[in-house]
Amino acid sequence: MFAKKRINHSVQKRRIMNFVTALKIFIFCLFCLNLMLSVAQARTLKMVHIESEPFYFTNESGKSQGILIDLVDKVMKKAGYQWNTISYPAKRMVQSIVRGDADMWLGLPTLPGFKGTTVIGRHEIAKATQCAYTKGENPPIINKEDLSGKTLITLIGYSYGGWIHYIKNPANHVKYHEVFSNDLAFKMLRAKRADYLLSYKRVSEIILKKMDFPELRFNEISAMGLKFVVSKKNA
Structure with missing residues (x-):
């Protein structure tokens, strides 16, 4: 009752x-x-x-x-x-x-x-969850400062909630590759062209359904409105 x-x-x-x-x-x-x-x-x-x-x-x-x-x-x-x-x-x-x-x-x-x-x-209206993807045993990215000294893949035109300014500042020692598509970005990460890839979760899920990537690991960084x-x- x-x-x-x-x-x-x-x-x-x-x-x-x-x-x-x-x-x-x-x-x-x-x-x-x-x-x-x-x-x-x-x-x-x-x-x-x-x-x-x-x-x-x-x-x-x-x-x-x-x-x-x-x-x-x-x-x-x-x-x-x-x-x-x-x-x-x-x-x-x-x-x-x-x-x-x-x-x-x-x-x-x-x-x-x-x-x-x-x-x-x-x-x-909705949320976009930002994630850091990596291959192997690299530690998770929690703050933008964790990217210092790392190699990164980013998508052209994405601001990543303001992180792009930190990434592109030479004083922070982040080596980055800018690409036009998530599909190419994940192929580069799978080929170990970089330590990490920053992307948005729902977009990445669609790409990864079509891709064999057994060693992929990721953690959520933030959710933006x-x-x-x-x-x-x-x-």
């Missing part, structure tokens, strides 16, 4: 929490759209993204897909706005938002170039 009541209470509590979370996301999405209301009435909104499956990617037909693409699509349809998407490399994606060539991006707000040039939402970022020039 009491056990049943506890179970029902737990289920009810979980449903309430899920509802509150969904409500926050919906309210936040509307907040971002209101910032662009005048733009939306005049033309089709343009959202940019990078290739980072399963968050966003270009399918075989050349169309944008992914978890975050689906979320934005639902909100846009609900609000009655026309919109389209285009995939850019990370650096070009940031530049297009800053210049006002594109209206918005949904992802990490910490990318270089966004500070002072964009309107960043307050609420997190994904938010809407809106161009100030179009807000």
Whole structure:
């Protein structure tokens, strides 16, 4: 009897929490759209993204897909706005938002170039978990200072929550190789071209499903919030 009541209470509590979370996301999405209301009435909104499956990617037909693409699509349809998407490399994606060539991006707000040039939402839509991958018995990376004296593989355009500034500072003695894709990055790590690879967990999981890498080890470093970022020039 009491056990049943506890179970029902737990289920009810979980449903309430899920509802509150969904409500926050919906309210936040509307907040971002209101910032662009005048733009939306005049033309089709343009959202940019990078290739980072399963968050966003270009399918075989050349169309944008992914978890975050689906979320934005639902909100846009609900609000009655026309919109389209285009995939850019990370650096070009940031530049297009800053210049006002594109209206918005949904992802990490910490990318270089966004500070002072964009309107960043307050609420997190999702999280991106950053991990350090290695082959063999290398110790886990806990803080960015642990990278000193190590050889590292990074993805071009990624800020890694600000770690990229430490990595690229010669005073910190981090030797790094920048590559364009996670697939190439993991192949290089498997070939022992570096001690560590920094990447995001959900993206890496998809790559590793297709790759034989029995000696791979990893640890989570941080979880960063994904938010809407809106161009100030179009807000």
